[in-house]
Amino acid sequence: MPKLPPRFNFTEVEAKWCKYWEDNHTFHATPKPDKKPYTIVIPPPNVTGILHMGHGLNNTLQDIMARYKRMNGFETCWMVGTDHAGIATQNVVEKQLAKEGKTRYDIGRDEMLNRLWAWKEDYGGTIINQLKKLGSSCDWDRLRFTMDDGYSQAVKHVFVELYKKNLIYRGKYIINWCPRCQTALSDEEAEHKDTQGNLYHIKYPFKDIPNHFVTVATTRPETMLGDTAVAVNPADKRYQDLIGKILVLPIIGREIKIIADELVDPAFGSGAVKVTPAHDPNDFTMGTRHNLEFINIMHPDAKLNKEAGKFEGLDRFDGRKAVIDTLKNLELIEKIEPHIHAVGHCYRCNTVVEPYLSKQWFVNMKPLAKPALKAVVDGTIKFYPDRWTKVYINWMEGIRDWCISRQIWWGHRIPVWYCGTCEDHPIVSETIPTECPHCHSKDLKQDEDVLDTWFSSWLWPFATFGWPGNTFNEIASSQKAVSRNDDLKYFYPTNSLFTASEIIFFWVSRMVMAGYEFMGEAPFKDVYIHGTVRDAKGRKMSKSLGNALDPLEIIAEYGADALRFSLIMNSGQDLFISKEKFEGGRNFANKIWNASRLILINTKPENRKISAPPQTNDLASQWIISKFYTTLTEVNTAIEGYRFSEAENLIYDFFWKNYCDWFLEISKNKFSDDKVQQTAFFILKESLRMIHPFMPFVTEELWENLTENDIPLSLDSWPKTKSEFLNVAAIDQMDTLINLVSVIRNIRSQWHIKPQEEIECYFAAVDSYSKTLLKDNSETLTSFLKLKNFQLHDKLPTHKDAASGVVSSTGGQPIKFTIPLGELVDLAKEKAKMQHEIMLKEKSAAGISQRLKNESFVSKAPADVIEKEQARLIVLIQETKELQEVLKNLQ
RNA sequence: GGACUCAUAGCUCAGCUGGUUAGAGCGCUGCCCUCACAUGGCAGAGGUCGUAGGUUCAAGUCCUACUGAGUCCACCA
Numbered sequence: 001m002p003k004l005p006p007r008f009n010f011t012e013v014e015a016k017w018c019k020y021w022e023d024n025h026t027f028h029a030t031p032k033p034d035k036k037p038y039t040i041v042i043p044p045p046n047v048t049g050i051l052h053m054g055h056g057l058n059n060t061l062q063d064i065m066a067r068y069k070r071m072n073g074f075e076t077c078w079m080v081g082t083d084h085a086g087i088a089t090q091n092v093v094e095k096q097l098a099k100e101g102k103t104r105y106d107i108g109r110d111e112m113l114n115r116l117w118a119w120k121e122d123y124g125g126t127i128i129n130q131l132k133k134l135g136s137s138c139d140w141d142r143l144r145f146t147m148d149d150g151y152s153q154a155v156k157h158v159f160v161e162l163y164k165k166n167l168i169y170r171g172k173y174i175i176n177w178c179p180r181c182q183t184a185l186s187d188e189e190a191e192h193k194d195t196q197g198n199l200y201h202i203k204y205p206f207k208d209i210p211n212h213f214v215t216v217a218t219t220r221p222e223t224m225l226g227d228t229a230v231a232v233n234p235a236d237k238r239y240q241d242l243i244g245k246i247l248v249l250p251i252i253g254r255e256i257k258i259i260a261d262e263l264v265d266p267a268f269g270s271g272a273v274k275v276t277p278a279h280d281p282n283d284f285t286m287g288t289r290h291n292l293e294f295i296n297i298m299h300p301d302a303k304l305n306k307e308a309g310k311f312e313g314l315d316r317f318d319g320r321k322a323v324i325d326t327l328k329n330l331e332l333i334e335k336i337e338p339h340i341h342a343v344g345h346c347y348r349c350n351t352v353v354e355p356y357l358s359k360q361w362f363v364n365m366k367p368l369a370k371p372a373l374k375a376v377v378d379g380t381i382k383f384y385p386d387r388w389t390k391v392y393i394n395w396m397e398g399i400r401d402w403c404i405s406r407q408i409w410w411g412h413r414i415p416v417w418y419c420g421t422c423e424d425h426p427i428v429s430e431t432i433p434t435e436c437p438h439c440h441s442k443d444l445k446q447d448e449d450v451l452d453t454w455f456s457s458w459l460w461p462f463a464t465f466g467w468p469g470n471t472f473n474e475i476a477s478s479q480k481a482v483s484r485n486d487d488l489k490y491f492y493p494t495n496s497l498f499t500a501s502e503i504i505f506f507w508v509s510r511m512v513m514a515g516y517e518f519m520g521e522a523p524f525k526d527v528y529i530h531g532t533v534r535d536a537k538g539r540k541m542s543k544s545l546g547n548a549l550d551p552l553e554i555i556a557e558y559g560a561d562a563l564r565f566s567l568i569m570n571s572g573q574d575l576f577i578s579k580e581k582f583e584g585g586r587n588f589a590n591k592i593w594n595a596s597r598l599i600l601i602n603t604k605p606e607n608r609k610i611s612a613p614p615q616t617n618d619l620a621s622q623w624i625i626s627k628f629y630t631t632l633t634e635v636n637t638a639i640e641g642y643r644f645s646e647a648e649n650l651i652y653d654f655f656w657k658n659y660c661d662w663f664l665e666i667s668k669n670k671f672s673d674d675k676v677q678q679t680a681f682f683i684l685k686e687s688l689r690m691i692h693p694f695m696p697f698v699t700e701e702l703w704e705n706l707t708e709n710d711i712p713l714s715l716d717s718w719p720k721t722k723s724e725f726l727n728v729a730a731i732d733q734m735d736t737l738i739n740l741v742s743v744i745r746n747i748r749s750q751w752h753i754k755p756q757e758e759i760e761c762y763f764a765a766v767d768s769y770s771k772t773l774l775k776d777n778s779e780t781l782t783s784f785l786k787l788k789n790f791q792l793h794d795k796l797p798t799h800k801d802a803a804s805g806v807v808s809s810t811g812g813q814p815i816k817f818t819i820p821l822g823e824l825v826d827l828a829k830e831k832a833k834m835q836h837e838i839m840l841k842e843k844s845a846a847g848i849s850q851r852l853k854n855e856s857f858v859s860k861a862p863a864d865v866i867e868k869e870q871a872r873l874i875v876l877i878q879e880t881k882e883l884q885e886v887l888k889n890l891q
Numbered sequence: 892g893g894a895c896u897c898a899u900a901g902c903u904c905a906g907c908u909g910g911u912u913a914g915a916g917c918g919c920u921g922c923c924c925u926c927a928c929a930u931g932g933c934a935g936a937g938g939u940c941g942u943a944g945g946u947u948c949a950a951g952u953c954c955u956a957c958u959g960a961g962u963c964c965a966c967c968a
Contacts, residue, residue: 006928174966192965199968218968231968265967273968282966342965355966387895391963394894398964501963532962558930569904569916573896574961576903584916587930594928601927641907649905649915661932745933840910840949847948876948 004600004705008593010559013701017712018132026714027070027137029077031490038074039494040066041461041524042138043503044146046085047120048092051130053533053541054500056551057571060564061530061644062498063136067693068639069495070137071718077491078137079464081144082124086411086453087181087348093119093410109409116410120145130552135560135696137714144464146456147412154463155412155456156430158518163428167364168404170426174284175403177356178346179302179316183407184360186452187400188505190344190353199339200324201270203332204230207246207255214239214247214258215334217269219341220279221327222319225252225308226297229275231286234260236271250332251323252309261286278357294357300407302354316354361405361414361449369399371516372509381512384528384642388504395505402510404452411450418445458510461494461523492519496526496642504529528642531574533567541577554582561695562586568694569652571645588652589698592691595660596702599684607677608706613725614678618670619737621679622730624663627654628683629725635690636721648694655687662738681706686719838883845876 021027031037040062045055062078070076093116094104104112124145131138144151162168176190177183200221203213214230227249232239243260256275263282264273277287278294287294297307302316311319327333344353373396375381376389383389405414417427419436420443427433427444435442459467465487484492493515499508508527515523535541541548554563562585570581613625631654638647663680670676685706692699692713703713848869 004927007930216968220968263966263968268967275968280966280968282968285966341967391895394964505964572904578903580917581903583930587928590928590930594931596927598927643907646905646907653915660928664927665932742934842948844948851948872948 004593004597006594006597008559008590008698010561010589010697011556014133014135014555014560014697017697017700018135020712021137021714022132022140025141026712027076027078027139028141029075029139029491031486032075035073035075037490038066038069038076039079039491040077040496040498041079041464041494042081043497043499043507044081044083044144044457044460045127045131046088047082047124047127047145048085048088049082049127051127051134051551053549053551053567053577055127055131056134056563057530057533057567057575058498058500059131059134059136060567061528061571063134063564063696064568064639064644064693065496065498066137067696067714068718070714071689071692071716073717075490076137077139077142079142079144079491079494080128080131080136080138080140081142081146081464082128083453083457084120084145084147084411086406086408086450087183089116089119090408090410091181091348104409112409133552133555133560135564137696142464146453146460150466150469151456151459151463152412153430154459154468155451156415157468158459158514159415159451159455160428160430161518162363167367168361169364170359170361172357172359173362174279174281174355174357175360176344176353177300177358178349178351178353179300180349180351181346181408182300184356184358184403184405185346185353186403186454189347191347192342192344194340195343197339197341197343199269199337201334201336202250202274202327203334204247204250204256204274205332207248213332214242214272215270216272216274218274219339220320222304222308222311222316222323223276223279223297224249224274224323225304225311226276226278226295227256227274228254228277228287228292228295229256229259229290230272231259231261231264231275232272233264233266234262236264236266238271250330251326259286259290261289280355284357296357298354298356360403363402363404365399365401365513368513368517369396372396372512375512375516375522381522381524382526384526388501388527388529391501392504392509395509402452404455405447405449406452407449409450411453412456414447414449414451416447418447419443420445454506454510457507458514459518461511461515462488462492462519465491467518492523493521494524496528497524498528498530500532501529526642530571533575533577535577549577549579554579558582558586559589559697561589561698565589565648565695568644568648588656589695591656591660592688592695592698593702595655595664596684596706598664599680600706602671603677603681604674607674608681610678610682613682613722614675616675616679618673618676618679619730619733620663620666621676622727623734624659624683625679625725626727626731627658628686629722632686632690632719633721651687651690651694655691659683659687662734688713689716689719838880841876841880841883845873845880848873848876
């Protein structure tokens with residue numbers, strides 16, 4: 001018999017099973033015709049990532065589902081890998097370079113890429129190892145990276161396909177520009193934050209009317225240097241006569257026209273707006289419409305260029321001050337008002353982004369959005385919780401084109417070449433072209449830019465399984481069956497996706513679009529959106545705030561099982577986490593451990609070879625078996641409905657309260673009984689299965705010590721629900737016993753009763769109990785017990801638990817005790833139920849009769865309604881009488 | 892400006908389709924080192940379910956308004 005120490009040594013155990021699972025490829029999945037697949041793809045963490053609580057939660061959720069499905073006989077593949085995270089990774093390496101006093105331009109593109117790959121080799125696996133420590137049951141043999149050769153091929157292929165379908169185009173538009181990262185960003189990558197700024201009202205003088213001005217309002221006065229018009233609403237009476245008049249742009253002296261455009265809101269500011277077509281999306285639209293000049297006043301680093309005249313070389317914010325000062329001196333500032341407005345910030349470096357005119361590649365999203373929208377509207381794809389459905393739909397309906405080119409080096413280089421002689425025809429190709437197809441020139445240059453990281457992530461559910469691979473030449477257009485390799489055939493579409501709400505637009509929605517476009521079907525069926533992990537004060541956890549709890553520290557101090565357990569316990573919505581919360585998980589793991597020790601010490605090996613619940617007359621045994629199966633059913637429902645915290649609560653309650661506190665305590669004095677041993681062991685074993693997805697390490701270790709099974713618990717089966725073991729009578733009787741014992745304990749505790757005084761205590765308790773239960777029938781229970789010749793123990797055994805004392809008083813035959821109680825309580829329950837019913841009926845009747853007396857009701861209500869109410873009243877009164885009659889006869 | 896979420900014990904939250912006495916964990920109080928576990932056991936105190944209306948025989952649960960907290964979206968310069 002193995003001996004277990006009194007403490008669960010998680011450090012050792014976790015290391016042992018991490019290694020075991022990995023060495024044995026426990027979680028490697030391959031297509032198996034006789035099994036159903038279950039697939040989850042991990043939201044690939046950034047290579048730059050280090051495990052934070054959000055990862056902890058996200059991956060625990062996935063792992064619970066994966067282990068649950070695996071144990072339920074599904075060939076479960078949890079696809080794993082990392083994302084190259086273009087801007088983030090490049091930023092990290094650029095910081096390293098900066099320490100050497102260099103920039104990426106100093107070392108050149110090739111050397112920079114070498115450094116990036118070297119960094120990836122050195123540190124890119126960090127988060128993967130951390131995921132392993134969490135106990136994640138990923139298919140580690142399939143580990144992918146978004147810049148793998150095969151994956152890169154998929155990205156190129158997608159670009160070329162979309163280009164062929166006219167869904168990718170290149171053009172000069174206003175995009176979000178990060179002056180620090182010096183790259184374009186998509187709309188989603190610009191985070192709008194309310195910022196305190198000013199609204200500057202500037203007077204623009206007329207060319208021909210001295211001392212007359214038009215006032216315009218702006219939050220970014222420096223952009224006035226690039227103004228090429230002033231616009232008013234065509235319906236605005238104040239300005240109708242002025243349309244077409246010429247103004248002189250202050251400082252610069254450019255002559256600009258007053259134009260009329262619907263875009264202008266007459267109610268805002270003065271109703272006249274300066275138009276800077278190269279620095280504002282609205283103005284860009286107007287500029288195009290009115291054929292205005294597009295004057296770019298900034299360098300890519302947001303320093304003002306020569307168009308800014310004397311301000312050339314100033315940073316945009318210094319430029320702003322300088323422009324205002326100059327205008328003040330010219331007495332052209334009418335007023336400056338404080339103004340809160342949403343300003344875009346780079347999601348990678350938090351720099352204020354600049355709306356900037358530049359030539360970029362875009363994806364035409366509307367055609368892609370169509371099937372993706374339909375799938376969610378018609379329920380093919382479901383969100384859990386449901387409210388995210390609306391968020392997704394809103395975004396899809398208002399979808400805008402996606403800027404996918406980035407002016408950085410780390411990523412998939414855009415597969416487009418430009419010919420030195422005939423520039424107008426970009427060569428879009430999956431392979432490196434040798435000559436220009438138009439003029440046969442060999443002077444070809446590849447586009448300098450790389451693709452948005454998300455342009456590779458959106459292919460994750462199928463590119464990871466080898467797409468396009470051998471399906472390369474057989475891609476069908478959307479909505480048609482697609483030829484697939486074995487893995488794709490088997491594992492795609494995937495089943496569930498687990499992610500955070502911030503990622504819905506970046507990733508979830510785009511994966512759906514890509515799924516339909518390239519695979520002809522949705523990439524997953526369910527999307528589970530979990531909450532954000534916050535600190536105890538409700539702030540997002542972040543390094544800069546210094547409030548981040550490091551999951552690895554928690555694992556070291558409390559164990560991975562504890563981390564997982566406590567995260568899930570709090571995962572109903574957003575989580576507020578502090579260190580103490582993990583004690584609960586640690587304590588539960590320890591409880592499981594010690595319950596197992598008790599069983600191991602007290603059961604004979606032959607009683608541990610049991611695969612079905614034993615047939616037994618023992619009430620507590622019948623009860624715990626019953627309880628286990630009802631709990632199991634509820635747990636199944638909760639997990640299938642993605643209600644993990646509920647599932648965990650059910651399990652916790654069952655194991656701790658029912659199994660340990662009641663069943664084991666009662667059974668302690670009866671452990672010589674083989675049947676009791678068998679029950680205790682069987683329920684423990686089944687509980688370990690049920691706990692395993694939540695706490696894989698402690699359960700795996702105990703499984704090894706308790707069973708002679710060769711396969712790890714990870715690959716064993718989930719308990720089967722068995723309705724035949726649902727024993728309602730046992731549950732009822734045990735409830736009664738629990739109630740009785742609680743009352744006894746209550747009195748014992750309040751009166752500070754000593755063991756020698758037990759007899760009186762017991763009778764007092766019984767009386768008290770009967771009062772509680774039978775109200776005005778306080779004699780019933782006592783006399784009933786006497787009638788049945790029931791003898792109470794004269795002394796409480798010197799045992800800590802009153803429950804064992806009471807039960808053992810019948811000499812190991814609790815059934816003697818509980819049958820009379822059960823009968824009695826059935827009666828009492830029946831009565832209580834009836835009394836309640838009578839009360840409800842009386843109340844209803846009172847309500848209705850009051851209504852019928854209400855004059856306005858009688859006069860206004862239609863006749864048939866009144867009749868109905870009267871009929872109901874009569875029925876209610878009749879029923880009440882009948883019930884009261886029955887109740888009388890019972891007593 | 893639109894949309895959404897939340898408001899229940901000192902704290903963090905359950906309470907799914909309205910129906911017996913509103914639950915748990917932590918914290919708090921009292922009693923227990925008892926041979927699985929003090930990371931434990933037993934008992935207890937603590938709630939007019941944000942405010943005001945409404946629907947209903949019946950509302951923490953449904954509706955409306957308000958207040959407070961938070962999140963997302965949006966081209967009002």
